[in-house]
Amino acid sequence: MNRLANILSVSLRSIMKNKRRNIFTMIGIIIGIAAVITIMSLGNGFKKTASEQFSDSGASKDAAIINFIPTGDSNEKTDPFSSNDIQTAERVDGVASAHKKEDKNQSFQAKITNSQHHGDLNVYKKNSYDSVDKGHGFSSDDNELEEKVITVDNQIAKKVFHNEAIGKTLFIGDEGFKVIGIANEGTEDNTVYMPTKTFDHYLPNLTQNMAQLEIKLDEGSNKKEVANKVAKKLSEKGSGQSAGTYQYSDTEQMMKGITKIFDGITYFVAAVAGISLFIAGIGVMNVMYISVAERSEEIAIRRAFGAKARDIEIQFLVESVVLCLIGGIIGLILGIAIASLVDAVTPSYIKSVVSLGSVLLAVGVSTLIGVVFGWIPARAAAKKELIDIIK
Structure with missing residues (x-):
């Protein structure tokens, strides 16, 4: 040494x-x-x-993603992964649990049902939101209290409320929501931002364009085999069978x-x-x-x-x-x-x-x-x- x-x-x-x-x-x-x-x-x-x-997309060993691809000529807005569909998936051998998977960067499709105006709507869920040009946004407290408040973009403010949107009520389906702010952050037309818990409580049946179902697998199960069985079963009995197709993509292999x-x-x-x-x-x-x-x-x-x-x-x-x-x-x-x-x-x-x-x-x-x-x-x-x- x-x-x-x-x-x-x-x-x-x-x-x-x-x-x-x-x-x-x-x-x-x-x-x-x-x-x-x-x-x-x-x-x-x-x-x-x-x-x-890819892990967020289901590319893990004990999980798989089933995608619903709507057909181009279908105008149906049926939820392709209803509670019945989730139960159907869970009954397949090798599936431990199943739930709808959401993409936080993707909007939910809805309809404006105000008497003076009807049309398509893109709804985004946020825990809080304050990027507004007029009025004010909503806070995490509004989210916890499930307040029925929203912010809308200029297109909605102009078409539905003739630029007098603050304090007015926008009807989405059968539910009315108070407009508290006008924002232009959205990349899509007719964009609405809503508290997450408010959305989950009042609009639980809205779906995204690329709807997905995440299934958790039993230990030792063959992911590809089980996922294909789930996709096949939903193609036969799923709520969206007439509006599109159910598919499994092996994202783990892609990763x-x-x-x-x-x-x-x-x-x-x-x-x-x-x-x-x-x-x-x-x-x-x-x-x-x-x-x-x-x-x-x-x-x-x-x-x-x-x-x-x-x-x-x-x-x-x-x-x-x-x-x-x-x-x-x-x-x-x-x-x-x-x-x-x-x-x-x-x-x-x-x-x-x-x-x-x-x-x-x-x-x-x-x-x-x-x-x-x-x-x-x-x-x-x-x-x-x-x-x-x-x-």
Whole structure:
């Protein structure tokens, strides 16, 4: 242990003695490691985000999603996953439970039933909402109390209430809701925002365009087989059989395919960025050769005091590894910082994930470069004989 500590101490003193030269030598390693870590962190972030999105879509081992696809010529607004349909699905062998799955980014289809105006409506559920141009929105307290309040867009305010919507009542089906605000945030025409619990209490039968049923499976069940049985049973007895089709899509398999693509792209780009590490390794080899030439006297003195060729070789090899490790650690920190900066600048699009594998890769590659490109100069130093140096 003392011998190793002594070797490391001598190595660090040698590196610090030629700081400027060694810093320039490390730049290639720093850039290469930083590029690889940044790319892998962003690639892992993309993969994690995709995995979470697919998981929300039912791409987990113990759950499956049954989709209802309405036919193009159907005008029916029947709920394709009524309570009877859910019970039908739960009676299929292998199904532990079933429930309707909602997409929070998708609206629910409804009808305006005011006496002065009828038409289609897009209803969004929110726990609270305050992005209004006129009037005011609703709070989480309104949601908890199931208040019958809504905000509407300008189209509804103009068509139904002649721009005098605040305080008026909008009828959706058989239920009346008080308009407390006018907003233009919706991407669709005729948009209404409503407290979530109010919606669930008064309009539980409204459906989304892409209705989905999530089924939880019994342990050990074959997901694909059970899900196809549920889709077939609903196609025969489901409420929406005349308005569309029930289908099962294996999103888990799709997720695995996309994950493989992400991995392939990440590793390919990282490999391209890693070319700079090869160039940096040649720079390390060159610096170590210079160091060997400059320290001939040191080598001679150590040989005179009984140092073996292997001791000289290990000394220079350790110096090469330490030099590369310092550059690798700096590159690792810089790569994490760059990935975090990209994450902070584009939080809605890119997420970075630094894995333990990335850290081990940075340390491992740095060590490998030090060993591979430092071995030849170290071997050359070890072959120097005392008599040759004196001559």
